[in-house]
Amino acid sequence: AVSQLSLLKSEYLLNEGKSSESIEEAMRSVRLGAKILNSHDSFIGYLTAIGMKHSGAIQVASVVNSNKNISDSDLKLLANELRALHGTDQWYVNSLKKNYLNSLNFFDRLGEPSATIGDIDEYSSDKYLQFLLKFPYFYHKNETKKLYADFTRQQINYLKYYNFSEFIPSEFQKFSGCGLTMVPIYENIVGKCFFQAGQASLFSAVVKGRTAETLLREAELIVSLRMYKNTHGSLPIVLKELLQYIKELPLDPFSGKDFQYNHEKGIIYSIGEDGIDNGGNLTKDIITEIKSK
Numbered sequence: 001a002v003s004q005l006s007l008l009k010s011e012y013l014l015n016e017g018k019s020s021e022s023i024e025e026a027m028r029s030v031r032l033g034a035k036i037l038n039s040h041d042s043f044i045g046y047l048t049a050i051g052m053k054h055s056g057a058i059q060v061a062s063v064v065n066s067n068k069n070i071s072d073s074d075l076k077l078l079a080n081e082l083r084a085l086h087g088t089d090q091w092y093v094n095s096l097k098k099n100y101l102n103s104l105n106f107f108d109r110l111g112e113p114s115a116t117i118g119d120i121d122e123y124s125s126d127k128y129l130q131f132l133l134k135f136p137y138f139y140h141k142n143e144t145k146k147l148y149a150d151f152t153r154q155q156i157n158y159l160k161y162y163n164f165s166e167f168i169p170s171e172f173q174k175f176s177g178c179g180l181t182m183v184p185i186y187e188n189i190v191g192k193c194f195f196q197a198g199q200a201s202l203f204s205a206v207v208k209g210r211t212a213e214t215l216l217r218e219a220e221l222i223v224s225l226r227m228y229k230n231t232h233g234s235l236p237i238v239l240k241e242l243l244q245y246i247k248e249l250p251l252d253p254f255s256g257k258d259f260q261y262n263h264e265k266g267i268i269y270s271i272g273e274d275g276i277d278n279g280g281n282l283t284k285d286i287i288t289e290i291k292s293k
Contacts, residue, residue, distance in 0.1 A: 019067040029056030037091040046095035054212040061219040065291035082220040089159045144191030210253040217250035218288040266290040
C-alpha cells in the first residue's frame with residue numbers, strides 16, 4: 001500500500017510539473033523494495049518487494065524520459081543511487097530457503113494427529129483433500145518434505161543459467177488426480193498435490209525477480225542517456241559512449257552481457273527469459289523506450 005501511494009503521488013507530482021519530487025516518490029518504492037529484499041524476508045515478502053522495484057523503476061524511467069529540465073547533477077545522483085540498488089539472485093535464494101523452512105513447519109502440522117481442516121484452509125479450498133488428510137496412507141510427511149528439499153536445491157541450481165531456455169525443469173512433477181475429480185489411487189496424494197500447487201509460483205519467481213532488476217538497470221541507462229542528450233543534443237550511437245557519465249555499463253540480468261540498444265528506434269532492451277535477441281519484440285524482450293530521442 002505504501003508503494004502504491006508513492007507511485008500515485010509520483011504521477012500526480014509529474015502532472016504538476018514537479019519532476020524532482022516525482023522521482024523522489026518513485027524512488028521510495030524502489031528503496032522500500034530493496035530494504036525488504038535485504039531483510040531476508042519471506043517468499044511472499046520477496047514477491048512484494050520485487051513488485052515495488054518493478055513499478056518504481058518504470059516510473060523513474062518515465063519521469064526522466066518526459067522531462068528535459070532535470071539538472072545533470074540531479075541525474076548523476078539518481079544514476080549513482082540506482083546503481084547502488086542493484087540486486088542479485090541471492091535475494092531469491094534467501095527467500096527460497098525461508099519458504100522451505102516455513103513449509104517444513106506446515107508439513108509437520110499436517111502430520112500431527114490433531115491436525116484440523118483449519119490447518120490447510122489457507123492453502124486449499126478442496127474439501128476432498130481435507131478429508132483425505134484424516135488417513136495416514138494419503139499423507140507422508142517425510143516424503144513431502146523431500147519433494148520440497150529436492151525442488152529447492154533444483155531452483156538454486158537453476159540460477160547459474162543466464163539463458164533460462166537452456167534449463168527446462170523436467171523435474172517439474174505433475175501428479176494425476178489433484179483436483180475436484182481426483183481419485184486417491186496412490187500414497188501421499190495430499191502431500192504431492194500441495195507440492196504440485198507450490199511449484200509453479202516458486203519457479204516463476206526468479207524470472208519475476210530478474211525482470212524487476214532488468215527494469216531498474218534500464219532506468220539507470222535512461223538517466224545516463226538523458227545526461228548524454230543534454231550535452232550532445234542527440235543519443236549516442238552505442239551505449240559505451242555513456243561511460244563518460246557512469247563508471248561501467250549495467251549488465252542484462254538475463255544474459256550477463258550488455259543490454260541491447262537501438263538508437264534509431266529509441267529503445268533499450270533485455271533479451272529476456274528465452275535468451276534470444278528478438279530485436280526489441282514487445283512480447284519477448286523487456287523494453288524501455290527512450291523518449292528523449
